[in-house]
Amino acid sequence: MxxxxxxxxxxxxxxxxxxxxxxxxxxxxxxxxxxxxxxxxxxxxxxxxxxxxxAYSEAFGQAYVAAGADVDRARIRRLLRHLQALPPVDGYVTETFCRRSRYFMPENGMRIDAVRDEIGRLDLDPVERGILLTSLLEAADRVDSTVGVQMAYLKRWAPRARNALELREPAMVAGPPGRVxxxxxxxxxxxxxxxxxxxxxxxYNQHSYLGNYHVWETLVRWDAPQHYGVACKRVDCRTRKSAYNRRAPAxxxxxxxxxxxxxxxxxxxxxxxxxxxxxxxxxxxxxxxxxxxxxxxxxxxxxxxxxxxxxxxxxxxxxxxxxxxxxxxxxxxxxxxxxxxxxxxxxxxxxxxxxxxxxxxxxxxxxxxxxxxxxxx
Ligand SMILES: C[S@@+](CC[C@H](N)C(=O)[O-])C[C@H]1O[C@@H](n2cnc3c(N)ncnc32)[C@H](O)[C@@H]1O
Structure with missing residues (x-):
């Protein structure tokens, strides 16, 4: 996770x-x-x-809370194999998070671009889409070069960043299916x-989750946002504020x-x-x-x-x-x-x-x- x-x-x-x-x-x-x-x-x-x-939490919710026994797991595995085999694409992630910043090595950035573009083209219901996005987010998380927050990336590549992006099937959670x-x-x-x-x-403090996890938010929304600063944060980090990030309003x-x-x-x-x-x-x-x-x-x-x-x-x-x-x-x-x-x-x-x-x-x-x-x- x-x-x-x-x-x-x-x-x-x-x-x-x-x-x-x-x-x-x-x-x-x-x-x-x-x-x-x-x-x-x-x-x-x-x-x-x-x-x-x-938006990234909504994807996790579809994969882990809403997905029930009716999900066609064989189809999910087929789709994951298809996504894993795509040729690389030099797109938004490669440019923004590999060249202008260094969250991923370019080889993985191009894999992420290819997979995310294709998820957008596939005909999926909300739960299937959530499962595939969760698989991509978890795969990207395993090869990122941060200490766990996206306010910054490491000066030298984290050893895990050199591993190839690998899509895995999100685990099935037992119990009644819920809603998101x-x-x-x-x-x-x-x-x-x-x-x-x-x-x-x-x-619980002034640090915004959107700012800390802006890369995940962009991977799910896939809206190629304008960005700012060394961390290449989405511009809406400046305007989408939670009341819980300021002491008195919190x-x-x-x-x-x-x-x-x-x-x-x-x-x-x-x-x-x-x-x-x-x-x-x-x-x-x-x-x-x-x-x-x-x-x-x-x-x-x-x-x-x-x-x-x-x-x-x-x-x-x-x-x-x-x-x-x-x-x-x-x-x-x-x-x-x-x-x-x-x-x-x-x-x-x-x-x-x-x-x-x-x-x-x-x-x-x-x-x-x-x-x-x-x-x-
Ligand atoms: C402390 S974290 C929750 C961690 C979670 N319990 C877990 O185990 O992963 C707080 C969460 O609140 C979300 N959040 C911030 N403001 C919110 C709001 N006004 N309404 C709903 N969610 C909000 C953030 O996106 C973040 O995921």
Whole structure:
């Protein structure tokens, strides 16, 4: 799966365990990103609505949340073989992301151009199109020359950039097929009548996901946008802004979402590296029902671990910290179920982390500090 800042890959199983304990049969993943959480919820048997404003997330949603047993997998494999065998094309990607910038080696840029042009010509339904685009995005991600964000590319080619682009079939996800939307989460939230749970994982700082993943957005939209700067970002990175990327609007947006979301149950996650304080989020959630939380220590993203370097490649300065805490809140109308969900989440986190990891620190409903500490379970 694609490199993605803030991906909840490590927490997805625990979130799904908590949702199952709450008795939820359906869920909306309102800021779906990679769709890792939606996939875990689907695998746990929930019907999922996967939503994000990014076009690339919509493609992942079609491949991993919406694709059901009716997809003709033999046809998908045939199409992937056809795409893989196309002659190279020197097009937008080669010019913009290989010559003007250096995200891919030109040989791979020309393969990407050929594959993406052909996906545009094929007669596909939305799920098939999502599967082929996901295959291309994942293939491109395996040969890019970045540290996982597209604000910049590496000065020297990453070793993986020398591998040839290889299309693979996206895995089939078990569970009921769901739906996909590409909407502002705050606009969608009041329309979730009949859905049991909303998972809320908004951006947590000033860095825009569109700016960080502009190459993926262009590969999916295929609109050959004007670009700017050394990173060759799409010009609409300047105008397509999320309220969640600025401190004051972010808290107001989160408050509005929590107030108006139509689902009885809410799971909210955010990092302590971001704008919001746990107490602020808890106060917002308390207006909706009973609240409990778990704090999960996580390593910071790879860029932080590599450190800070000057243009000559010399290490300068120090990175302030290498770990942050991911907070997971559960909120809803029944206190006992919130409590039981937190226990399930904590158990699943300990199982995922193995014997050596740090146990999550937890707080019981209504903010009382109580025993969901791993060793007490
Ligand atoms: C922290 S990431 C979510 C990561 C995701 N849970 C995962 O595991 O991959 C936040 C996501 O919110 C999306 N986003 C930003 N503003 C949004 C908005 N107003 N409505 C819906 N999605 C938004 C971004 O495109 C990004 O994918």
């Amino acid at each position: 694609i490199k993605y800042l803030g991906s909840k890959r490590a927490l997805a199983g625990a979130i799904a365990a908590g949702a199952a304990e709450l008795g939820a049969r359906s869920a909306a993943d309102l800021f779906a990103g990679t769709t890792r959480v939606g996939q875990a919820l689907r695998s746990a048997g929930l019907e999922v609505l996967s939503n994000d404003t990014a 939307a590409r909407a502002d989460a705050n606009a969608l939230a009041p329309e979730l009548d009949g859905i049991d749970l909303a998972y809320v994982d908004p951006p 808290l107001a947006a989160l408050a509005g979402l929590i107030e108006h979301v139509a689902t009885p149950w809410l799971v909210v996650s955010f990092s302590d590296e971001g704008f919001h304080r746990p107490g602020e989020v808890e106060a917002l959630l308390r207006r909706r029902g009973h609240v409990g939380a778990v704090g999960v220590p996580r390593p910071r993203y790879v860029g932080a671990r590599i450190g800070i370097h000057d243009p000559a490649g010399r290490r300068v300065g120090t990175v302030s910290h290498l770990e942050n805490t991911e907070h997971l809140f559960v909120c809803g109308p029944d206190r006992r179920r919130v409590e039981r969900a937190l226990v399930s989440i904590s158990r699943a986190l300990v199982r995922h982390d193995g014997a050596g990891g740090n146990p999550p620190a937890g707080r019981a409903p209504e903010g009382r500090h109580a025993a969901v500490h791993a060793s007490h379970l």
